[in-house]
Amino acid sequence: MVKFLLGAAVGYVLGARAGHERYEQLRRTYQRIADHPAVQGAAGVVRARVEEAVNGHKHEEGHGEGVRRRAAAVR
Structure with a gap:
């Protein structure tokens, strides 16, 4: 043992x-x-595209809400 x-x-x-x-x-x-600089650059591009997609999506949502509010006010 x-x-x-x-x-x-x-x-x-x-x-x-x-x-x-x-x-x-x-x-x-x-x-x-x-x-590595190449990896840092690629990460920056990915980060920018993600932010663009998120901010663009929020902008589209905001635009749609404004359209719905105006349509409701017209009724």
């Missing part, structure tokens, strides 16, 4: 160390990609 627990402890320590190193490697890779 002691050998099993010792093996489990050693496996845990080695696995945790390898897991942390891999996590750090992935984190550094993500950060390098996220900071």
Whole structure:
């Protein structure tokens, strides 16, 4: 039983160390990609299009509400 627990402890320590190193490697890779100028530019384009779609949708809703209010006032 002691050998099993010792093996489990050693496996845990080695696995945790390898897991942390891999996590750090992935984190550094993500950060390098996220900071790349081409990625920043693409993110800006996507952000602008989303804002345009959201604001355009709100504008259309506002326009439709105004038309409905005027139509109701005419009745």
